[in-house]
Amino acid sequence: MTPWMTAASARLPLRHDLPPPPPLDPERDALFLDLDGTLVAIAEHPDCIRPDAMLAPLLRQARARLGGRLAIVSGRSLSDLDRHLGDAAPLAGGIHGAEMRGARTADLDPDAARALAQARLVLAAEAGALLVEDKGSAIALHFRQRPDLGVLAGRLAARLADASGGSLAVQPGRMVFELKPARADKGAVVRAFLEEPLFAGSRPLFVGDDLTDEAGFRAAQAAGGWGVLVGDRAPTAARFALADVAAVHAWLAALVEGPP
Ligand SMILES: [Mg+2]
Numbered sequence: 487m488t489p490w491m492t493a494a495s496a497r498l499p500l501r502h503d504l505p506p507p508p509p510l511d512p513e514r515d516a517l518f519l520d521l522d523g524t525l526v527a528i529a530e531h532p533d534c535i536r537p538d539a540m541l542a543p544l545l546r547q548a549r550a551r552l553g554g555r556l557a558i559v560s561g562r563s564l565s566d567l568d569r570h571l572g573d574a575a576p577l578a579g580g581i582h583g584a585e586m587r588g589a590r591t592a593d594l595d596p597d598a599a600r601a602l603a604q605a606r607l608v609l610a611a612e613a614g615a616l617l618v619e620d621k622g623s624a625i626a627l628h629f630r631q632r633p634d635l636g637v638l639a640g641r642l643a644a645r646l647a648d649a650s651g652g653s654l655a656v657q658p659g660r661m662v663f664e665l666k667p668a669r670a671d672k673g674a675v676v677r678a679f680l681e682e683p684l685f686a687g688s689r690p691l692f693v694g695d696d697l698t699d700e701a702g703f704r705a706a707q708a709a710g711g712w713g714v715l716v717g718d719r720a721p722t723a724a725r726f727a728l729a730d731v732a733a734v735h736a737w738l739a740a741l742v743e744g745p746p
Pocket of ligand 1: 520521522523524694695696
């Protein structure tokens, strides 16, 4: 068992047979990290996550070790990321790249903005007991607290995407369907950062747990890096896997504590 594997990863039968990732190369690697389910355990309500007290210092140290090449890539808005991470995420892509900090910002497609406004009106009338999270540049329909409403949430999201004429897409996730600008995804975030001088020539590694992270895995691999799946999900484009949030923290700690 390698040091960054947890007891859980050795015990559970897995749906994939991906090995744990090798140690990070601080001279060469650039890290793209999802937040929920990757760095922080998922909570019943998105406002209720509780980042470990050592997470922000760990991110700061890992970023310094990588020469600054570390970005958080999340479905959350940038302001929401900062609320949970303080100043530990100076480079970030929020709302699947609809908001960017530290790389070229893609303006919100005006057709998508209009379609989101229309979707708000429909949801005000029809969302019922679904938890609607309005992120400004995207809208999430959560059914974690009402799993029986999952089919309804999926149909409603699909109908609103259809009505947008292609400007909005449905991003399925864990107990959530999200309406987001069709042009925004986590792969676009990776590509945007790789165009920045700080990231030039680096090997991009994308770490995430959910379906939305697959675009990040593919973009990292297309640029000579690889994806790291957190948890047990298949199929995936990732080449490596870590068992859980604790295993991600241990992998980052190994980078920070590694030889100079
Ligand atoms: Mg996640």
